[in-house]
Amino acid sequence: MDVQTLTYLIVGLSFALYIGIAIWTKAGSTKEFYVAGGGVPPVMNGMATAADWMSAASFISLAGIISFAGYDGSVYLMGWTGGYVLLALCMAPYLRKFGKFTVPDFIGERYYSQAARTVAVVCAIFICFTYIAGQMRGVGVVFSRFLEVEVDTGVYIGMAVVFFYAVLGGMKGITYTQVAQYCVLIFAFMVPAIFLSVMMTGHVLPQIGFGAELIDAAGNGTGVYLLDKLDGLSTELGLAPYTDGSKSMIDVFAITAALMVGTAGLPHVIVRFFTVPRVKDARSSAGWALVFIAIMYTTVPALAAFSRVNMIETINGTDGKGVAHEQAPGWVQNWEKTGLIKWEDKNADGLMYYGKGKIEDAAAPNEMKIDNDIIVLATPEIANLPAWVIALVAAGGLAAALSTSAGLLLVISTSVSHDLMKKGFAPNISDKQELLYARIAAAVGIVIAGYFGVNPPGFVAAVVAFAFGLAASSLFPAIVMGIFSKKMNKEGAIAGMVAGLAFTTCYIVYFKFVNPTGNIPANWLFGISPEGIGMIGMIVNFVVAALVAKLTAAVPAHVEAMVDSIRFPKGAGEASDH
Amino acid sequence: MAFESNEKAQGYWRENLRLVITLLAVWFVVSYGFGILLVDVLNQITFMGFKLGFWFAQQGSMYVFVALIFIYAAKANALDKKYNVHED
Numbered sequence: 001m002d003v004q005t006l007t008y009l010i011v012g013l014s015f016a017l018y019i020g021i022a023i024w025t026k027a028g029s030t031k032e033f034y035v036a037g038g039g040v041p042p043v044m045n046g047m048a049t050a051a052d053w054m055s056a057a058s059f060i061s062l063a064g065i066i067s068f069a070g071y072d073g074s075v076y077l078m079g080w081t082g083g084y085v086l087l088a089l090c091m092a093p094y095l096r097k098f099g100k101f102t103v104p105d106f107i108g109e110r111y112y113s114q115a116a117r118t119v120a121v122v123c124a125i126f127i128c129f130t131y132i133a134g135q136m137r138g139v140g141v142v143f144s145r146f147l148e149v150e151v152d153t154g155v156y157i158g159m160a161v162v163f164f165y166a167v168l169g170g171m172k173g174i175t176y177t178q179v180a181q182y183c184v185l186i187f188a189f190m191v192p193a194i195f196l197s198v199m200m201t202g203h204v205l206p207q208i209g210f211g212a213e214l215i216d217a218a219g220n221g222t223g224v225y226l227l228d229k230l231d232g233l234s235t236e237l238g239l240a241p242y243t244d245g246s247k248s249m250i251d252v253f254a255i256t257a258a259l260m261v262g263t264a265g266l267p268h269v270i271v272r273f274f275t276v277p278r279v280k281d282a283r284s285s286a287g288w289a290l291v292f293i294a295i296m297y298t299t300v301p302a303l304a305a306f307s308r309v310n311m312i313e314t315i316n317g318t319d320g321k322g323v324a325h326e327q328a329p330g331w332v333q334n335w336e337k338t339g340l341i342k343w344e345d346k347n348a349d350g351l352m353y354y355g356k357g358k359i360e361d362a363a364a365p366n367e368m369k370i371d372n373d374i375i376v377l378a379t380p381e382i383a384n385l386p387a388w389v390i391a392l393v394a395a396g397g398l399a400a401a402l403s404t405s406a407g408l409l410l411v412i413s414t415s416v417s418h419d420l421m422k423k424g425f426a427p428n429i430s431d432k433q434e435l436l437y438a439r440i441a442a443a444v445g446i447v448i449a450g451y452f453g454v455n456p457p458g459f460v461a462a463v464v465a466f467a468f469g470l471a472a473s474s475l476f477p478a479i480v481m482g483i484f485s486k487k488m489n490k491e492g493a494i495a496g497m498v499a500g501l502a503f504t505t506c507y508i509v510y511f512k513f514v515n516p517t518g519n520i521p522a523n524w525l526f527g528i529s530p531e532g533i534g535m536i537g538m539i540v541n542f543v544v545a546a547l548v549a550k551l552t553a554a555v556p557a558h559v560e561a562m563v564d565s566i567r568f569p570k571g572a573g574e575a576s577d578h
Numbered sequence: 579m580a581f582e583s584n585e586k587a588q589g590y591w592r593e594n595l596r597l598v599i600t601l602l603a604v605w606f607v608v609s610y611g612f613g614i615l616l617v618d619v620l621n622q623i624t625f626m627g628f629k630l631g632f633w634f635a636q637q638g639s640m641y642v643f644v645a646l647i648f649i650y651a652a653k654a655n656a657l658d659k660k661y662n663v664h665e666d
Contacts, residue, residue, distance in 0.1 A: 066636075071617075074635035078609045081640045085605045088647040089598045093654070207637060211627030225627045243621070243632040253614050260609075278665045280655055287647035294640045301636040567591055568663040570580045 004148070006391040014184050014395045015161075018177045018402070040175050042281040046288025048175045048403075049272045051182035053080075053293060055131075056138025056401035057464070058300075059185060064372030067304035067311075070234070071245030074301075075252055079259025081290060081297055086264040086476075088286035092273035094483045096282035097566045101274045102411075103267045103475060104419040110482040111490040112559055114424075119497050121419040123474045124267040125412065130467040131268070132408040132445055135401050136162075136453030141373055142397040144338055151338065155453035162405045163446050174406050175275075181399040186296060188396025191389055192379045193299050196306040199383060201226060210302035214309075226305055233312050236320060238356040238365075242305070248521065254532030261538055262468030265476030268411040279569035307375045310382050315354045315368060322351030322367075331381035335374055342369035405449070412445045413438035465531040466508050473500035473537025481545060486563050488545060491552040496545025504537035580663050590661040597653050601646050609639040 040048070058080070066073030098106055103124055108117030137151075139158030144151040190206075197209035202219060213221045214229060230242040240246040247255075263269065272289070273282045314332070317323040325332075325343060332352075335341040343352050344359055346367050357364020377397070380389040417438040421429055429437070474497045481488040481496070508530045511519040521527055528536060565571070581587040612620055613635035620631035628637070658664035 071632060071635065074613060074632075077636055078613055078639050081643050082605065082609050085602070085643050085646050089601060089650050208626070210637070211625075211633070213627070227628060227632070243629050249614060249617075253610060256609065256614065280651075280658075280665060283651035283654055284648070287644065287651055290644050290647055294644055298637055298640055564587070567594075568580060568587075568661070569658055569665050570663040572665055 003387045003390050006387050007147075007394050010388065010391040011395045011398060014399060017180055017184075018399075021177045021180055022174075040275055040277075042276055042285035043288050044179055045175070045272060045276050045281070045285045046290075047182045047292050048178035049269065049285070049289035050292035050296075051178040051185065051399070051403035052272065052407035053269060053289070053404070054182075054185065054296060054400055055135055055404040056142070056397060057134050058296075059189065059397050059400035060138050060141060060376050061372045063300045063304045063307065064375035066301050067308045067375045068372065069245070070230075070240070070242035072247045072252065073304065074245075075247075075255040075259060077297055077301060079256045080263055081293060082256070082260040083263025083269075084286050084290040084293070086260065087269065087273070088283055088290075090480055091264060091270065091483070092282040092286050093279045093569065094566045095270065095479070096273055096276060096279050097569060097572045098562075099274075099572065101271065102414060102419055103270055103479070104415070105423075106482065107475075107478055107493070108423070110559065110562070111478075111488075111493045112556060113490040113494065116478075116490055116494050116497070117419070118424065119494060119501075120475060120478070121415055121424065123470060123497070123501065125415045125420070127266060127467045127471050127475075128268060128408050128412045128415065129445060129448055130464065130470075131266070132405060132412070132449045133452035134464050135405050135408070136449040138373075138397065139401045140453050141338075141340070141377070142394055142401070148337075152454050155450055158401070158453070159446050159450040162402060162409075162449075163443065174410060178403045178407070181403040182292060185396040185399040185403075186292070188392045188399070189296055189376075190299060191392060192376075192383060192385060193303045193306075195385050195389070196310075196379065196383050197302065200306055200309070206299045206302035206306070210305055226309065229309060230305055233309065237312075237354070242308070248527050250527050251521070251524075251529050251532055254526075254528040254535045256532075258472050258532045258534030258538075259468055261472040261476050262470075262534055265471030265474070265479070266467075267415070267471075267475070268407050270479075271411055279572045303379065304375065307379055307382065311370070311375075312354060314382065315352045322349070322353040324350050325352055326350075328352060329382075331378045334381065335378055340371035340374050340377075343367060344369075405446075409442045409445055413441045416441035466505075466512075469504045469508060469530075469534030469537060470501065472534030473504040473541050477538055477541040477545065481542070483563070483566065486555060486560050487549060489549050489552055489555045492545040492547075492549030495548040496541040499544040500537045500541030503540045504534055507533045507537075581661065586661055590657065590663065593657055594654065597650065597657070601650050604642065605646055608634060608642045613639050 062076060065076065095106060100106060100109065104117045104120040107120040108114065136155050136158055139162070140151045140155035143149060143154030143157050147154070147157070149157070193206045194204060197203050197206040200214055201209035201212040202215045203209035203212050210226065212226060214224050214226055216222050227243055234240065234242045245252070273285060276282050276285050314329060315323060325345070332341060336343065342359060344367055346362065352368060353365060354368045354370070355365040357366045359366055359369040377393065380393055417434045421437050422434055477500060478493050478497050481493065507525070511530045519530070525533070525536065581590065612631060617631035617635060620634065621629035623630040625633055655664065
């Protein structure tokens with residue numbers, strides 16, 4: 001069977017599995033359409049959370065980003081895992097004891113204020129919309145390569161599938177479907193990584209092979225370690241050594257912090273911990289989620305390093321001079337068709353050469369444009385793996401995109417129908433109208449995601465940084481202060497959220513949209529890039545909140561009592577219905 | 579009130595805070611400390627074929643994060659039992 005047929009087969013089978021599970025779990029009762037899975041065991045919930053968390057962007061792009069960034073890429077690895085420690089230790093058990101089911105619910109009640117709730121709703125909706133925007137591009141890229149259509153057409157196909165899937169899956173179905181999607185995506189990610197690790201270092205575990213000695217075709221050690229080889233190759237090409245990076249220390253620190261804190265403030269992650277049976281389970285569930293995430297995230301940098309050595313040697317040849325284009329392996333031509341690889345023979349010698357600088361810059365020696373996404377998508381071909389592995393990667397990328405989109409659509413629809421309409425502007429709407437708003441919100445979410453999928457000029461990456469910065473500077477401080485400080489009042493919390501939000505928004509909008517040419521380290525505040533500014537936004541939030549709270553009225557007694565009661569597990573109610 | 583006395587309630591919260599702060603200190607040291615601030619110093623040391631600072635940034639910190647959450651879960655559950663505020 002050829003790759004095309006196998007891809008249709010494997011992707012088709014995986015879709016059949018998800019739809020089957022959606023139908024099977026939905027069968028209980030109609031009420032469960034609106035239940036996201038009250039009473040999901042912690043291991044299962046952890047797995048679903050991991051699938052929800054690992055998006056098409058992290059499945060397809062992350063290894064590529066790290067492959068090109070080297071040490072600097074560590075910000076994503078630590079940032080997107082370290083946030084779970086904050087979630088588990090500072091938020092999840094208390095929010096589970098609180099027992100309501102959305103982040104704005106908590107903020108609204110803890111700060112006894114409709115205004116605080118509205119600020120939280122706006123943040124939550126904006127964060128989810130920006131986040132889902134990045135998803136469709138990933139789906140489009142996968143479809144375009146494996147169904148051999150344009151990326152834009154791939155995006156439209158993806159929009160149709162996600163729409164159909166989110167409506168059919170219902171809310172309850174999502175959790176168990178995500179468990180299946182996790183299994184598909186992790187298998188699809190690990191198989192090529194393990195193959196490459198064995199091929200290049202003889203170690204089965206990529207995490208070990210990452211630090212190991214390279215072997216030759218006969219399986220004998222070459223005496224050269226993978227990372228030393230990479231540092232050497234990078235230096236030869238005139239780039240910073242792979243293990244050193246080129247970002248300033250303060251910027252690496254700030255970006256890591258903004259991503260960690262932002263992770264802990266993302267509504268679609270937090271909401272996961274409202275649905276476990278007991279407070280105890282909220283604690284361990286975060287641990288399980290991180291186990292399942294770490295399986296992939298510790299493999300990602302290994303895959304990044306393997307692929308980089310492979311890629312440089314394929315293009316520049318073992319002598320480092322370049323390889324004739326007509327002798328390039330099939331994957332180079334395959335991916336040139338999609339536009340993700342470009343070759344421009346600047347010196348007209350017929351040889352491909354990857355090096356320093358941008359392809360557009362005529363003076364730079366570099367003749368290749370290699371998209372980040374290639375690293376994962378082309379790995380099976382680079383390593384000459386069987387056709388079923390290529391098909392599997394397609395299914396894995398789609399599983400990652402679908403699980404994240406479904407989770408985000410769930411939060412968008414509950415935020416709009418429950419938080420914004422029912423508890424906000426239109427408290428008297430019927431259940432039926434509430435459901436209608438939920439569906440409209442989901443549809444709008446998909447359309448916006450599709451728009452950004454078709455028009456992604458670097459904009460999506462900026463917008464995703466925005467989502468994290470926003471979560472870090474608004475929701476996270478408000479939630480943590482709500483739990484750990486009984487003195488924090490509504491005036492303080494609202495002032496803090498608004499100040500953190502305004503500061504972070506202005507900084508990012510200024511450097512990304514108003515004055516993008518001025519977006520250089522010399523102009524940054526303390527040398528912190530817009531990606532890392534959420535850390536400062538968070539500090540602004542904490543400081544403003546503390547000052548304002550000191551100068552305004554004390555917290556009412558019943559709210560203090562509520563804070564006392566969420567601080568220990570005893571008496572926690574059933575997992576909430578939603 | 580689930581606690582036998584106010585002192586017990588305060589004692590529970592104090593012990594809980596101490597646990598959280600200790601674990602967060604470790605969390606900070608392995609990621610921001612070893613992976614970022616001290617990375618150049620640790621990179622002088624080789625560990626399983628890695629420069630140690632680089633290893634903490636791309637591998638080690640994540641393993642420690644996982645361990646921290648499970649240690650927290652176990653210790654917090656034990657603390658609940660000690661003060662008799664666990665779930666039934």
